[in-house]
Amino acid sequence: MKIIECRDLTKEYVSKTQSQQALAHVSFSVEAGEYIAVVGKSGSGKSTLLNMIGLIDVPTSGELLIGEQNTKDLSENRRADLRNQKIGYVFQAFYLEPAYSAYKNVEMPLLIGGVDKKERKERVMKALEIVGLAHKAKQRADTLSGGEKQRVCIARALVGEPEFILADEPCGNLDSENSKEIMDLFERLNGEGKTILLVTHNEEDAKRAKRRIRMLDGGIVADETL
Amino acid sequence: MKRFRGCLRIALDELRTQRHFYLAFLLSASVFFATLISIMLVTVRIPTVLDEEFADSYINVIEMSKIPDGFLSTLEEMPVKIIDFPIMKSDLIGIDGSDPENRYYTEEHPEAESGEILTRYYDMFGRTGKVVEDKPNDHITRLNEALLIGEPWTKEDNTDNKIWLCEKAAELTGYRVGDVMHFPGKLNTDVTATVAGIYKRDDPEMNFYYITFSIYESVIPKMVENNRTLIRPDSILQHNKVINEIKSYYYYASSYNKSVIDGYMSLLFMLYILCGFIGLMVVGILFATARAYFARRTRFFSVLKALGFRNRGVLTVVCLVTQGVLTVAFLVSQLLSPFLLAYVSDCLSDLYFEMNISTNVWNGTALCGFIAVSALAWIVCFMGKRTFKTAEITELMRSESQ
Structure with a gap:
C-alpha cells in the first residue's frame, strides 16, 4: 500500500537576482514498511525533498499524496494536522527544548494533538522505552548526550504513532558510536513495521536501508532496492 | 477544547x-x-x-425648612451692646489689621451711635431693627462684619458667659435656652456658658453661634479663628456632627460648594x-x-x-x-x-x-x-x-x- 507518492515535484527558490531549482521533477512512491535512504551530496536536494514530504515546505509544482490525500490544495491547518497525525520527523539538529525534560519534549506532539493526560503518559513512556531512555524521562534535555538527544528526538517522532518517519541526517551531529546506536534503532523500528525515509550523505548508513534513492542536482539519478 | x-x-x-x-x-x-x-x-x-x-446639605435644608416658626425660642437681648462702644479699630483681636489684602479690617469704620438702625442680621436675634431712612446703611454692614469676627464686645459690657446657638446647632446638640455648656479654656480650665438664646439662621453668612467676649477671652488661644467666621470654641468643634452639618449648610448655601x-x-x-x-x-x-x-x-x-x-x-x-x-x-x-x-x-x-x-x-x-x-x-x-x-x-x- 502506497503511503507516500511524489508526482513530478519541483521546488524553485526565487530571489531578486536569481532563481535556483532545488528539486527537479521528482517522482517516486513509498510503500508501507519500507526503509528508504535518500543519499546524495550536499545541495543535491535531498533535504528539500524530505521537507516537501514532511509538509513543512511547499513544492513549486507537482503533487504529493500522503496516503490517499493529495496535499496540493490543503489549508495550513490541515497540513499541520497531517504533520501531527501521520508524520514523525527526526531533525539533524534535534530541536529539543533544552529547558524541558525528555518527557516534556516527547509529550509535545500529543499536547498539540489534544491527547488525554493518561494516554499521553502511557504513550510517552512507551516511546521513551523504545529508544531506551525511560530512566531519563525527567532529565532536562540540555543535560543529555548527543546520542541521547537524538533518541529523544526519535521518541518524539514515534509518540504520535505516525504512518512514517522522516529522518534528516539523524547522525549528522553524532560520533560514530552514537551513530551506530541510532542506525540500529532505525533498523529495529523498521523491523517492527515502521516506514522510514532517511536522508543521509553517509554511504555506510545508507547501506543499512532496504532501498536507496540517489539524488544529484535536485533530481533522482538512481532508485535501488537491495 | x-x-x-x-x-x-x-x-x-x-x-x-x-x-x-x-x-x-x-x-x-x-x-x-x-x-x-x-x-x-x-x-x-x-x-x-x-x-x-x-447629601447632608440637601437634607439640612429640607429639615430646617420643616421646623415650625414658633418652635424655637428667641433672644431676650442682643449678644452685644453695639451702641455703647466704638466698633472698629485697627487693633482687632487675632486679625492682622495691616494686611492690605484684608479690606474688611484696613478701612476706617464709622461708629455706630445709639438708636441707629438694626439690619436684618439683628432680626435673627429677635430684635426688629428700625430703619432710619436718611442715614446711609454702610456702617451697618461694617457693623455686621465686626460682629462676625467677635469684635463688638467690650469687656465691661460682657462679663457673663453666654452663648447663642442657631436653631440647627441647638437641635443637633439638644441644648435649650438656660442650659449650661462647658468649654475647655486656657490652661485647661473649665469654662461654662449659659445658652442665652436660639436664633433662626436663614442667611448662610450668619454663624452658627455667637458668644460673649468673656468666653472668647477665656478660651483663646484654643479658639479657631477664621476670616469672616466667628470664633469656635473647641468643645463645639467636638460636636462633629454639628460642625459637619453647619459646614455643609454653609457650603451648600454659599458658592463654596461649587x-x-x-x-x-x-x-x-x-x-x-x-x-x-x-x-x-x-x-x-x-x-x-x-x-x-x-x-x-x-x-x-x-x-x-x-x-x-x-x-x-x-x-x-x-x-x-x-x-x-x-x-x-x-x-x-x-x-x-x-x-x-x-x-x-x-x-x-x-x-x-x-x-x-x-x-x-x-x-x-x-x-x-x-x-x-x-x-x-x-x-x-x-x-x-x-x-x-x-x-x-x-x-x-x-x-x-x-
Whole structure:
C-alpha cells in the first residue's frame, strides 16, 4: 500500500537576482514498511525533498499524496494536522527544548494533538522505552548526550504513532558510536513495521536501508532496492 | 477544547521555564497594576465623596425648612451692646489689621451711635431693627462684619458667659435656652456658658453661634479663628456632627460648594486622563512583551509548528503566557496597592481632597481593572497575529545551516 507518492515535484527558490531549482521533477512512491535512504551530496536536494514530504515546505509544482490525500490544495491547518497525525520527523539538529525534560519534549506532539493526560503518559513512556531512555524521562534535555538527544528526538517522532518517519541526517551531529546506536534503532523500528525515509550523505548508513534513492542536482539519478 | 488544554499546558510549562525572562516584566507590571488599581479606586471614590459631602446639605435644608416658626425660642437681648462702644479699630483681636489684602479690617469704620438702625442680621436675634431712612446703611454692614469676627464686645459690657446657638446647632446638640455648656479654656480650665438664646439662621453668612467676649477671652488661644467666621470654641468643634452639618449648610448655601465640586471634577478629569495614559502605556508594554517573548521563542514555536502546531495555537500560547504573567503581577500588586493608595490618599489630603479612601484593594474595582487589562492583553496579542505566523522550521534550518 502506497503511503507516500511524489508526482513530478519541483521546488524553485526565487530571489531578486536569481532563481535556483532545488528539486527537479521528482517522482517516486513509498510503500508501507519500507526503509528508504535518500543519499546524495550536499545541495543535491535531498533535504528539500524530505521537507516537501514532511509538509513543512511547499513544492513549486507537482503533487504529493500522503496516503490517499493529495496535499496540493490543503489549508495550513490541515497540513499541520497531517504533520501531527501521520508524520514523525527526526531533525539533524534535534530541536529539543533544552529547558524541558525528555518527557516534556516527547509529550509535545500529543499536547498539540489534544491527547488525554493518561494516554499521553502511557504513550510517552512507551516511546521513551523504545529508544531506551525511560530512566531519563525527567532529565532536562540540555543535560543529555548527543546520542541521547537524538533518541529523544526519535521518541518524539514515534509518540504520535505516525504512518512514517522522516529522518534528516539523524547522525549528522553524532560520533560514530552514537551513530551506530541510532542506525540500529532505525533498523529495529523498521523491523517492527515502521516506514522510514532517511536522508543521509553517509554511504555506510545508507547501506543499512532496504532501498536507496540517489539524488544529484535536485533530481533522482538512481532508485535501488537491495 | 482538547487543543486548548494542550495550549494551556504548554503555556504553563513556558511560564515555569521562562520565568527569568519574565521577572522584569512581572515587576513592572505589578507596579503598573498597583498604580492603576489605586487610581481607579480614587476615581470611583470621587462621586461617593461628593454625595457624602453634599447629601447632608440637601437634607439640612429640607429639615430646617420643616421646623415650625414658633418652635424655637428667641433672644431676650442682643449678644452685644453695639451702641455703647466704638466698633472698629485697627487693633482687632487675632486679625492682622495691616494686611492690605484684608479690606474688611484696613478701612476706617464709622461708629455706630445709639438708636441707629438694626439690619436684618439683628432680626435673627429677635430684635426688629428700625430703619432710619436718611442715614446711609454702610456702617451697618461694617457693623455686621465686626460682629462676625467677635469684635463688638467690650469687656465691661460682657462679663457673663453666654452663648447663642442657631436653631440647627441647638437641635443637633439638644441644648435649650438656660442650659449650661462647658468649654475647655486656657490652661485647661473649665469654662461654662449659659445658652442665652436660639436664633433662626436663614442667611448662610450668619454663624452658627455667637458668644460673649468673656468666653472668647477665656478660651483663646484654643479658639479657631477664621476670616469672616466667628470664633469656635473647641468643645463645639467636638460636636462633629454639628460642625459637619453647619459646614455643609454653609457650603451648600454659599458658592463654596461649587468650588468644591469643581475641584473634585478637575481631579476626576485628571484621573481619567491619567488612566488613559496608563492604558496607552499598557498597550505598549504588552505589545513589546508579546513581541519580545515571541522573538525569544521563535525557534521553539517553529519546532512546535513542524510537529503539527497550528498558527492559532501559537497565538493562544502567547496570549496565555502573557495572561499568566499578568495574573501573577495582579496578585503581587495586591500587596503593593494598599501602600500606594495610602500615599495617594495622603497627597490628596494635602491638596484638601479629604477622600477617606479605604486601603482594602481586594474589591470589584481592582477585579474590573484586571479584567480590562487582560482583555487588552488578548487584543494586543491578536494584533501580533501576523508576526506569529512567521515561525517556520524551514527558516530556522536555513538560518542555522548558514
